[in-house]
Amino acid sequence: SINAEYGAYSSACNQSRIHMNADYEHSPLTSPSASSTQIPQPPDQTASPSTSQSQLTWKIKIGYSIGELSLYISSLIFSFYYNTFLLEVAEISTFQAGNILLVAKIWDAVCDIVVGKLTDLTRSRWGKRRVWLLFGGIPFGISYFLLWQVPPFLKDNSTLLVVYYVFSLLFYSTSATCVVVPYLALLPDLTSKYDERTLLTMWRFAFGLISGVISTFVHSKIINALQDDSDGEADSTLGYAVSAVVFGVVIGLAPYFTFFLTEEKPSEDEISDASHSKLKRLGIAIKEFLIELKQIFTLRPFILVMLVYAFCWFAINFVQNNLLFYTKYVLKNQDHFAYMILIVQVSTVLSLVIWWKVSSYIGKKNTFLVGALYWALVALPVLVLDRAPVPIYYIYSFFCGFGVGVGFLIPWSMLPDVVDYDESLHKARREGMFFSCFVFLQKMGTAVSLAISNYVLGLAGYVAPPSDNKDLYVEQTDTVIWALKFLVGAVPSVILLMSLIPMYFYPIDRKMHQEILLSLGRPEPSGEKSPLLDSK
Numbered sequence: 001s002i003n004a005e006y007g008a009y010s011s012a013c014n015q016s017r018i019h020m021n022a023d024y025e026h027s028p029l030t031s032p033s034a035s036s037t038q039i040p041q042p043p044d045q046t047a048s049p050s051t052s053q054s055q056l057t058w059k060i061k062i063g064y065s066i067g068e069l070s071l072y073i074s075s076l077i078f079s080f081y082y083n084t085f086l087l088e089v090a091e092i093s094t095f096q097a098g099n100i101l102l103v104a105k106i107w108d109a110v111c112d113i114v115v116g117k118l119t120d121l122t123r124s125r126w127g128k129r130r131v132w133l134l135f136g137g138i139p140f141g142i143s144y145f146l147l148w149q150v151p152p153f154l155k156d157n158s159t160l161l162v163v164y165y166v167f168s169l170l171f172y173s174t175s176a177t178c179v180v181v182p183y184l185a186l187l188p189d190l191t192s193k194y195d196e197r198t199l200l201t202m203w204r205f206a207f208g209l210i211s212g213v214i215s216t217f218v219h220s221k222i223i224n225a226l227q228d229d230s231d232g233e234a235d236s237t238l239g240y241a242v243s244a245v246v247f248g249v250v251i252g253l254a255p256y257f258t259f260f261l262t263e264e265k266p267s268e269d270e271i272s273d274a275s276h277s278k279l280k281r282l283g284i285a286i287k288e289f290l291i292e293l294k295q296i297f298t299l300r301p302f303i304l305v306m307l308v309y310a311f312c313w314f315a316i317n318f319v320q321n322n323l324l325f326y327t328k329y330v331l332k333n334q335d336h337f338a339y340m341i342l343i344v345q346v347s348t349v350l351s352l353v354i355w356w357k358v359s360s361y362i363g364k365k366n367t368f369l370v371g372a373l374y375w376a377l378v379a380l381p382v383l384v385l386d387r388a389p390v391p392i393y394y395i396y397s398f399f400c401g402f403g404v405g406v407g408f409l410i411p412w413s414m415l416p417d418v419v420d421y422d423e424s425l426h427k428a429r430r431e432g433m434f435f436s437c438f439v440f441l442q443k444m445g446t447a448v449s450l451a452i453s454n455y456v457l458g459l460a461g462y463v464a465p466p467s468d469n470k471d472l473y474v475e476q477t478d479t480v481i482w483a484l485k486f487l488v489g490a491v492p493s494v495i496l497l498m499s500l501i502p503m504y505f506y507p508i509d510r511k512m513h514q515e516i517l518l519s520l521g522r523p524e525p526s527g528e529k530s531p532l533l534d535s536k
Contacts, residue, residue, distance in 0.1 A: 063261020065207035072208030079320035094458035098451035116436025127264030129182035141252020148244035185431035311499035312407035313445035315492035347401025375403025376496035382489030
């Protein structure tokens, strides 16, 4: 029951109030005549930057958001194109491609959690998180480049080619983890405010989605422009390789903007641990690691928000992984793909502002319930979209983007609140471990949905176009067509409806978060308005 956990930090809240009574003439939480939504403020905190003033400068917003380019460009192009690359460029079978992805995710199950813990233990002149960005950006870019190569000396040996993609994917997954986990775990250190975290998450995804609009469009144009059919056979190998160089550079450099434009605030546990030797800290970490995992995975709010995010990401990835095949074999016009993606990304960016504004009035939980239900319903017309005229494709894509936005914004803005909740119970901040779990879910959603999609298409009888087919097109059976319709429409819709269940039971709202901060000795200012309202 959530009541036991809630009682624990409520008790801490009460102790905090007792110690603060000397500093307050009237406590809004104990005075019957006071508003229950106001949090007591010590006199010396009225002008504190961490309370009454915004903690987010333009430098922080822009610097942190640019780092999202590494995460978003790599994951978006991977989700939309990697399946097609393996099946129709590298010419790997559907079952081999599915197995490659599952092997990589077994490694991720260990790597993500370990890296998250290591970032919590890291002590350096640049902080716990930013130092990982400093040394991880370049390997991330290189690993992305290797992911999209078809080595000529391996192309005739399918076994060695599969081994190459297993190891290149392991390298990519590891280097991505070493950048993405500390980057995401940096957010709670940049602001402690309930609504500002939503604001910063909106900025992050806005930068990511805009970069996604550009990268997916440019990626498709590079492939089409460099497709070699001089000998009567269509070959996209060069196009994928050149695109990998272009975006590999962007992915490798983006973390350095976050490194130089943001600054970590040392936490109390970091200061107290500074006197410990490295060996002693390692011993403590090994001893407590399993205990911390148990604490995290029995924390009810975290389990709930993790389930919500998992459902959202699986739904997104079933669409992303199969949309290219859907436009190619169901709509029978692959030329629409790049423009449909462009429209979805633009509408998703616009929706972030709308969902953020809605959440500032009705809260994060209610915003998600409304948005996810809308998204689930709007996914269903995919089943009959092939009967509609072409303009309907683009109108439909625009409305789909509004649903996608809520799945990005709300779960990620809730996670820092869960970190605070955990700190109030266990007196330790573990952003690295929490955010690494989300990164693992993100990569797991991509890989498992790809694997399931490949298995389903293989069982349905999907036939990859032979390399001597200039148009790279083969007429698919009705079974494959319906499989693609369900993978892009019905399956995501059902998954999104499932996400409503854990969100309904999620307990942390604005009032509860204020009480959590009070128990930690970091109360928000009395009567604080949302950042949106403050900007008016």
